[in-house]
Amino acid sequence: MPKHNSSDTNYTDGCLYQYLTYLSPGIYNYSFECNDGKFFNSTGLFGLNVTELNVNPPVLNNGQVKPNFGYKNFSLFVFTVNYTDADNNPPAYVNVTINSSTYSMDQQDLLDTNYMDDCIFIFSTTLDVGTHVHNFNCSDGKYSASAGPYTGPRVKPAVQWSQVRLNEVKIGTVTAHGEYNPQTLYPPFITELIQRGATVTDIASDKKPLNSSLLSNYDLLWFDEGGLSMTENETDAIEQWVQSGGGFLITGDGTGSAMDLLQRFNLSYAGTPESGISNTTHSHPITSGVNEIYFRSPMKSLDISLQPHTILCVKWYGFNLVVAMQFGGGRFVIIVDDRVFINYNTADNHLLINNTFGWLSYIIDKTD
Structure with missing residues (x-):
């Protein structure tokens, strides 16, 4: 029980302690106990009858x-x-x-x-x-x-996310800040994206900064590992672009530029998990049909505690490794281990990736 007057240190004349609670109608018994570190004392039982009062509607x-x-x-x-x-x-x-x-x-x-x-x-x-x-x-x-x-x-109606056509979807692989180039690292997926109808072009350093004029040419941005920080003006522009319907994918756990984006959406990198196969998937379009994901070398996990709108998609021994979020008319996905793409023939990695691009590219009403 807390002391009623915390500044009262004279216990010789009595100090009032109290406990406040609400009780449902019924008959209760209660008593008090105390201990000064050496001696113990208690009262007998007291009775309390709480009667129902019902004069106000809920x-x-x-x-x-x-x-x-x-x-x-x-x-x-x-x-x-x-x-x-x-x-x-x-x-x-x-x-x-x-x-x-x-x-x-x-x-x-x-x-x-x-x-x-x-x-x-x-x-x-x-x-x-x-x-x-x-x-x-x-x-x-x-x-x-x-x-x-x-x-x-x-x-x-239900959507088969891995088969969503990407007709006229314009994807920009961002290397403007020194990021690794997905077109070089993951050529099988670049080919698949093109076969599904997308166009994939590089956003190199000569196209900096990432501003509203540049972003208007793209539907999706892809950030892989590496790179230096983005400017605040760039993260402002990307946030507004996503709000208006754009989307982005972050792959990897050591991205300097992506760290700025994570912070803009109240996310951050956290502890280091071990490698292995996770079968802890949560319901989301990108995990549709996905039972397990192989993470070969995740160096970081994700802290989503400050962003209540983020949806956890894949977890591995308490570590958040894949998350998705709808933001205004747009959306984004973060997969912390780029090896998911390199080891795409292991577990359900390939399906997760295809689902991810299907969901990121799927056209929805801005009122959804």
Whole structure:
């Protein structure tokens, strides 16, 4: 129990300690114990009868679904809503109705008994193709409340990401700051990208800086390892370009230029994992059909703790090695080990790479 007055150091005349909590209706017993380091003392049991008070209806707020756009039988849609009751009464039920079907929602934190300050309820599901409508409703046993209706999510047919055509997709392999050239290092994939309809050109040092005028000529940028830092003006321009629908891929774990991009999106490199095959994949278009990925020599992992919108795709013994993120109308993917490309015939590396370019290039509405 914390001391009521932390500055009171005179224990000879009594110091007040207190513990504050909310209790559901019922009969409780409580007692007090103390120890001064040598002696122990305690009180007997006291009784407390908490009676129900129900004069205020509950309130539902902050109802939402994430993501608001996805794909049939693939995307997992998470519906959440906050339940609040001024009388601290637990809900008799909290439901979400999606179109005409009603589902019971679960309390996210079962230990949270304070219903006066927002208690989160959650429900997850996949959905069929279409634009869905949902609303939330609840009852505290006496009064009911609702929130909505809300439009969303919007669900499109399933996509075979590795087979997405890249017709007229313009990919720039960035070497302007001294980065390694993917066209030299990974010729089989450059050939595949071209066969899928893309054009691949080098953005060399003579084309610096990376500004809005230059970026307008490309749909995707590819940053491999190496290189010096980018300027703040360049990272500003790339951020705005991604917001407007551009995308980029970072491969490798020692990229000077990519570190600037990571920082711009509140990401950073972290600890060093061991090599091996990871079968810890998370649901995302780029991991569709992927069961395991071989990482031959990852030198770094990714710290995503400061970026809540990043989606972890592949993990290896607690290390984040592949992540993806939607940002405005654009998106990006980071694969920390460039050897995934060199050892593309091992595990499901080839499928991961093909899925990645399919997802990065897939045309979606800017309202998704």
